[in-house]
Amino acid sequence: MAKIKTFKKDGSPLFDLDDTKEIARGGEGFLLPIPANKKQIAKIYLPGCVNLNEKKFSFLSKLDANLFIRPTELLYDKSHSIIGIVMEYLPKDFYPLDSIFNKNFCLQNNISNLIKEKISKQLILAVKNAHLNKINIGDLSALNVMINNQG
Numbered sequence: 001m002a003k004i005k006t007f008k009k010d011g012s013p014l015f016d017l018d019d020t021k022e023i024a025r026g027g028e029g030f031l032l033p034i035p036a037n038k039k040q041i042a043k044i045y046l047p048g049c050v051n052l053n054e055k056k057f058s059f060l061s062k063l064d065a066n067l068f069i070r071p072t073e074l075l076y077d078k079s080h081s082i083i084g085i086v087m088e089y090l091p092k093d094f095y096p097l098d099s100i101f102n103k104n105f106c107l108q109n110n111i112s113n114l115i116k117e118k119i120s121k122q123l124i125l126a127v128k129n130a131h132l133n134k135i136n137i138g139d140l141s142a143l144n145v146m147i148n149n150q151g
Contacts, residue, residue, distance in 0.1 A: 004032070004044060006075040006083065009054075014075065017042055029084065041089040042075060050082055057085070062133045067126040069146075090146055098142035109149050118151035 004017040015034055023031040023041065028049040032042045045052075052060075054074065063070050071085035099105050100116060123145065130137050 004083075005078065006042070007078060007080075009074065009076055009080070011076075011078075011080065015042065017044070033089075034086065039089055040072065040086050042084055042086055044075070044084040045082075052082060052085065059133065059135055063135065064126070064129045067122065067129055091148075093148045094146040095148070096143045097145040097147050100147070101142065111149065115149070115151040119147055122151070
């Protein structure tokens with residue numbers, strides 16, 4: 001069991017994360033549970049993949065929390081380098097938008113055209129919100145957009 005020690009910007013200790021409890025992994029990092037906090041999760045960047053700085057964090061904080069999972073806190077290592085972020089942990093009933101391109105999945109989960117239309121409208125609203133805040137979304141894909149059966 002390896003621990004990842006995280007710190008606040010001022011160097012004070014924040015979390016000891018257990019890397020054996022990895023929840024998911026992507027191209028730039030992996031997700032770990034935060035001890036004693038079931039509503040948030042830590043995303044730890046892989047070496048060489050930290051694409052977030054304090055200025056970008058500040059921009060992302062302006063996004064609508066009803067449309068985006070935003071970083072709520074930066075995680076630093078002991079040398080004051082950013083190693084990750086804290087963000088909301090989505091409930092288990094969320095899945096990638098990519099899933100609704102499968103007819104059988106939609107039938108099994110009662111995903112109607114009305115739900116798909118609701119999702120489409122929310123995607124448009126989310127992109128408009130980002131652009132109003134002068135944020136370009138560089139990785140908008142059906143694998144990065146999370147939805148549930150209610151749209």
